[in-house]
Amino acid sequence: MAIKLYGAAGSTATLQVQACLAEKDLHYEFVSINMSYKEHKTPEFLSRNPFGQVPAFEDGDLKLFESRAITQYLAHTYADKGNDVIIKDPKKMAIVAVWIEVESQKFDPACSKLVWELGYKPMFGMTSDDVVVEENEKKLEQVLDVYESRLSQSKYLGGDSFTLADLHHLPVIKYLMGTKAKRLFEARPHVSAWVADIQSRPAWVKAITT
Amino acid sequence: MAVKLYGSVDSEATQRVQACLHEKEVEFEFVTVNTAAGEHKTPSFLACSPFGEVPVLEDGAVTLFGLNIRLFVTESRAITQYIAHKYDGNGTDLIMKDPVKLAVQTVWMDTENQRFDPPFSKLIEAATQGNRGGQDVRQYEKKLENVLDVYEQRLKESKYLAGDSFTLADLHHLPGMHFLRSTKAKGWFQGRPHVRAWAADILSRPAWVKVAAMSPW
Numbered sequence: 001m002a003i004k005l006y007g008a009a010g011s012t013a014t015l016q017v018q019a020c021l022a023e024k025d026l027h028y029e030f031v032s033i034n035m036s037y038k039e040h041k042t043p044e045f046l047s048r049n050p051f052g053q054v055p056a057f058e059d060g061d062l063k064l065f066e067s068r069a070i071t072q073y074l075a076h077t078y079a080d081k082g083n084d085v086i087i088k089d090p091k092k093m094a095i096v097a098v099w100i101e102v103e104s105q106k107f108d109p110a111c112s113k114l115v116w117e118l119g120y121k122p123m124f125g126m127t128s129d130d131v132v133v134e135e136n137e138k139k140l141e142q143v144l145d146v147y148e149s150r151l152s153q154s155k156y157l158g159g160d161s162f163t164l165a166d167l168h169h170l171p172v173i174k175y176l177m178g179t180k181a182k183r184l185f186e187a188r189p190h191v192s193a194w195v196a197d198i199q200s201r202p203a204w205v206k207a208i209t210t
Numbered sequence: 211m212a213v214k215l216y217g218s219v220d221s222e223a224t225q226r227v228q229a230c231l232h233e234k235e236v237e238f239e240f241v242t243v244n245t246a247a248g249e250h251k252t253p254s255f256l257a258c259s260p261f262g263e264v265p266v267l268e269d270g271a272v273t274l275f276g277l278n279i280r281l282f283v284t285e286s287r288a289i290t291q292y293i294a295h296k297y298d299g300n301g302t303d304l305i306m307k308d309p310v311k312l313a314v315q316t317v318w319m320d321t322e323n324q325r326f327d328p329p330f331s332k333l334i335e336a337a338t339q340g341n342r343g344g345q346d347v348r349q350y351e352k353k354l355e356n357v358l359d360v361y362e363q364r365l366k367e368s369k370y371l372a373g374d375s376f377t378l379a380d381l382h383h384l385p386g387m388h389f390l391r392s393t394k395a396k397g398w399f400q401g402r403p404h405v406r407a408w409a410a411d412i413l414s415r416p417a418w419v420k421v422a423a424m425s426p427w
Contacts (some may be wrong), residue, residue, distance in 0.1 A: 035404050051325060066320035074314040089271040092293035094283050101285035108263065132308045146260045151402060190404070 001030035006048060007055040008035050012115065013067040014055040015171035020071040022203035023167065027036065068104060071164055079121065085126035085164050099150075099151045099165035102143075103118030103157075110139035119177035141184055144191055151190035156198075166198050172198065174208065214239040216258075218245050219264035219424045223286040223383035224265040228424075229384050230290040232417035235301035258282040269296075271349065287323060290378055302417070304378045315372035318364075318379035321357075328354035330386045337393065348394065352388075355398055358405050365404035370412075380412050383419070388413055392427050 002011050007014030007149050016101070021028055033039045033054050041052045048056035050064035057064045059077075064070050074088045087093045113136040117128040150157060158165035173195055176182060198204065215231065215238050217224030223257060231238050242248050243264050251262045251427050259266045259282065267289045272281040283289045294304040307310040329350040371379040387409045390396065399406035412418065 018281070048364060051321075062313060063342040064313055064317050066317050066324060069313065072316050073309075077309055077313075087385035089275055090295055091269075091281055094281070095272070095345075096290060097288035097291055098285050101288045101323075102261075105285065109328070149260060153393075 001027065001029045002032055002060050004058045005029070005055055005206065006031045006045070008032050008033050008040075010120075011054045012112075012171035013053070015154065015174070016067040017057065017070050017074075018207045019167050019204055020074050020085065020164070022207040023085050023108045024074055025203075026074070026078060043145050045175045053174070058087075068168060070204050071167065075164055076103055085167060087159065087161065087163060092159055096163045096165050099157040100168065102146075103165065103168045106143050107140075107169065108172065110143065110156045111176060114179070114181050115172060115175045118173045118181055120168065127163070137181060137184060140181070144184055144188055147194075148191050149170065151194050156194070162198065165175040166194070167207075170198060170204055214241055214268040215239070215265055216243050216268070218243055218254075220338075220426045221245070221264050221339050222389065224261070225388075225421050226286040226382060227265045227267065227289045227293075227384040227420045229418050230304065230378070232294050232402060232420050233302040233304060233381065233415075234293055234297040236293060236297055239392055250361060251330065259278075259284045267292070267418045282371045285380075287319070287382060290381065294378055302376065304376075304381060305310070306372060306375075306377060311373055315407050318371040320384060321371075322379065324361075325357050326383065326386060329357070329388075333395075334386075334389055337389075351395070354395075358402055359396055362402040362405050365408050370408070372414075376415070380408070384418050385425075387416070388422055388425065389427060 001025060003021070005014070006019055006067070007030065009032070010079050018030075033045065035054070037116075037118055040049075041043060042053055045056065046056070048063055055065070055067055055070065057070045059073075062073075066075060071085075079175070079190070085098055109173075113132055117133050117136075121128050147157070154160065156162050156166050173185070177185065177195070177199075213231070213236060215224070215227060217227065217240065219242075219294065221363075228240075245264065249255060250259070250264060256262050258268070258280075259410050263283070263284065265284075265286055267283040269281050269283065270291075271278045273279075283292055290304075291318065298305070306315045332350040333354065336350075347399065361371070368374070371383075390398070391409060399409060413422075
């Protein structure tokens with residue numbers, strides 16, 4: 001099969017790509033990388049991602065890494081398949097690009113720490129660090145305040161249609177909604193409505209249940 | 211209406227956009243935002259930049275829901291991509307046309323964003339706001355050196371990060387590489403000849419020289 005995704009269950013970055021593949025209605029082979037066996041540090045895998053992290057991706061001869069580079073490649077290359085997740089008009093796409101950056105630069109750094117502290121640590125029988133949790137919940141609240149304002153003027157982050165700017169948030173939101181951090185989303189009505197909307201998308205449901 | 215760039219000469223994110231505007235030979239008006247005086251946190255500024263940050267690009271208007279609204283673009287890497295696409299045909303090509311080559315370019319743009327920038331931002335913050343303690347800085351230095359090791363490998367096989375021509379993947383590094391070269395970190399380039407050659411090459415581009423002339427470091 002031409003498209004192969006090398007990833008791990010539980011990796012939010014891998015899930016970002018799976019969400020996009022589902023939206024674009026693309027068939028692909030999932031190659032599971034077992035991180036407990038350090039399969040992500042083998043020379044073979046490092047030739048796919050020199051940083052030794054999941055996901056890695058190939059489409060025929062093309063090899064890529066960085067989840068958001070992969071989703072953008074898929075969105076542009078398979079523009080006429082499945083759902084649109086980018087916008088053709090350059091000025092409107094510029095606005096989408098802004099919010100893609102915001103997720104990457106502001107939302108994700110704070111949330112990654114929270115996913116680790118509140119999601120993974122308990123799973124591995126480790127104790128969360130309350131100081132780290134408090135610090136990053138504060139950062140997340142600042143970001144969500146901006147999102148609340150944005151979403152009171154715009155149906156989706158990038159504009160009036162669902163795009164990668166929204167999609168990239170799905171995996172982290174999935175994890176955080178299963179922790180006490182969900183109260184931060186629920187306290188903000190427009191954010192809460194947006195979360196409910198994007199999480200109910202059939203492509204997302206398919207991505208997390210298969 | 212002319213393109214306006216709201217920013218500060220000591221903001222490396224602003225420098226990133228300036229470099230792009232110069233490469234694309236776009237005429238623009240630079241409007242200084244006085245961050246020392248808190249101008250970036252005023253309501254009028256927050257209206258066009260919700261996180262209260264520079265730079266912001268203003269470029270005419272966009273029609274949304276039938277209304278003509280001034281177009282403000284924030285996030286330096288969203289701005290450079292917008293400029294590179296909009297002014298395609300002007301100045302230097304900064305985006306690979308071939309979709310496969312563009313995919314590879316996007317990988318290295320995201321690498322700068324996700325791996326180079328986080329530790330680099332900590333280092334420049336520590337340097338410009340007073341040292342937070344040697345220990346803290348060492349962990350970021352180590353991370354950045356690991357990234358440069360990957361770049362050294364990549365640049366052995368490829369003249370520029372995305373391929374055989376200069377693109378946004380290289381341009382996005384300009385403020386960072388300029389800063390590192392002016393600090394003790396320039397020692398890191400000694401053991402990494404390909405990174406050193408690449409840095410020397412991109413930092414000598416006339417468009418960057420214009421930006422560097424205004425930079426406080």
